[in-house]
Amino acid sequence: MSPEAAYGSQSGDTPARSRQSWPGRLLYRCFWVVLYVAIKILFRLRVEGRENLPDGPFVLSAVHRSFADTPIVGVITGKRLRFMGKESLWNSRLLGTFLTVMGGFPVERGSADRTALRAAGDVLALGEPLVMFPEGTRQQGARLDRELVLDGPAFVAARAGVPIVPVGLGGTPSALPVGSVIPRPAKVVAVIGAPIQPPLVDGRVPRRVVHELTETLYRELNDVFIEARVAAGDEPPPR
16 A cells, blocks of 8 residues: 555544643653663663754654664653554553553554554644654664665655654664563664755655655665764774
8 A cells, every 4th residue: 555545634533642641741751761861871872963853743763773772762852752552562551551651652553554654644743753663673784775764754754744853773782682681781872863854745745755755864864873883883983
């Protein structure tokens, strides 16, 4: 299914994803502080480029090499970032409550793309920043594979008229390697790139616009990924 067909309209069958209540904001701040301190101590997290984060809604697109990426991305700014999660995670009331407070919202796994894309539109329409990993799931390698960079973030950003912010993460595979469930002390660096502004689109989003925006995201994200890896000591600096 193409992104244009999947997105559809903002009809009444889309679940509401409202802003936090004040108790939710209080709980979020408490959880955020605890998580930030733990990540800062365990991973010696350093964040570069915070000034590149826009004030309004945006799509934050980070590389994905470890399960540690999601909590680390969640603390690079004090703003509550929104994440999609598979619906089954909300089967546990305790876990579901925690995920909701921290910005997560459920999307049915295995359903049509329509559900996820409408959910993304709901969040951005509320003026909230949304995290979308352009590689979809965890990948391996010191560089991005263009074939694995999906059009979803570009389409959502173009459809909503919001910028995409690329974020490179260095050191996360060492912090939580594939197959491990226990984090390890490691140096992690997050590099936030300059926002990528989508072209103005009136109505239907042309495939050409989505493709060109994805190409730009791929290049910019690859650059900040390399920069983050060098800063974290994952690879020698370029000569």
